[in-house]
Amino acid sequence: MEHDIADSLRTRRVLVTGADGQLGAALCETFAGDDVLPFTLGDWDVTQPPPAVGGLDLVLHTAAWTDVDGAEADPQSAAAVNVGGTQHAASLGAPLVYFSTDYVFDGRKREPYVESDGPNPLSAYGRTKLHGEAAAGEGAWIVRSSWLFGWTSHNFVRTMLRLGAERDEVAVVDDQRGCPTYVGHLAEATRAIVELEPGVWHLAADGECTWAEFAEAIFAEAGLDCRVRRITTAELGRPAPRPAYSVLGSERPGAPQLPHWRDGLRACLERLELLPD
């Protein structure tokens, strides 16, 4: 009994890979009540076997090759990180959370993708992330999320804030629909998910929009006077194909509900101290 109480009071040792990425940084904050080991690329290149770190209670594996277009040109290197790196994370032997993506789907549906929908990735990045799901192993939590943004690293919100301050107009794709998800909200949901059964979970923001609608919301919320010119994916001409529709929903009972993407946007701008009075 005393042992049980002591055990439940013990802080967990939680290793976070990609700790200086946008999701990794949010997870380090959200799990701050635990004993967090924040591992950056400099601490451990996940394409290499893991260093000796002692006993762990949880591994939050966010480290990934996230350059979607770059993966098209160099799929082997992307696979070394996203598949090989995940095998190495699993070899630590602790309960593992692997973060996957809406880009495992082909985007042909017109209603939210749920966990039992069959994946069919269009891009090299999507294929490596799907193989990474298998590499994470049966007992892992596979958290699929989408269109992440946060206060660090490269992301659409930070790019639009920069362009919106420099230009009168930006051209943004209006024929891809998804759920822009704030990493702070995903990190909170991750804390909830590790109390639930492992397996595939879809955790993305409530609501949906196109990139152009998202850009308009960013300019409106940040008080930037910049127009959005709506263009097609074909006009943008990026190397990697993206799903036209990749809204995620969960069919699993008890799945954590994330706030609406617009609330996530406001939370992110607040964090960046960019909300006008």
Ligand SMILES: NC(=O)c1ccc[n+]([C@@H]2O[C@H](COP(=O)([O-])OP(=O)(O)OC[C@H]3O[C@@H](n4cnc5c(N)ncnc54)[C@H](OP(=O)(O)O)[C@@H]3O)[C@@H](O)[C@H]2O)c1
């Ligand atoms: N971004 C999205 O829209 C999105 C959507 C759905 C799912 N996801 C998934 O969510 C996770 C987190 O994404 P994110 O947006 O937070 O990514 P991110 O900001 O690009 O961060 C990725 C992190 O991984 C690190 N990394 C790259 N290669 C590594 C290696 N070989 N060894 C160790 N660390 C390495 C990067 O370090 P450096 O910065 O030093 O290179 C960076 O800290 C990823 O698994 C991603 O696939 C992302």
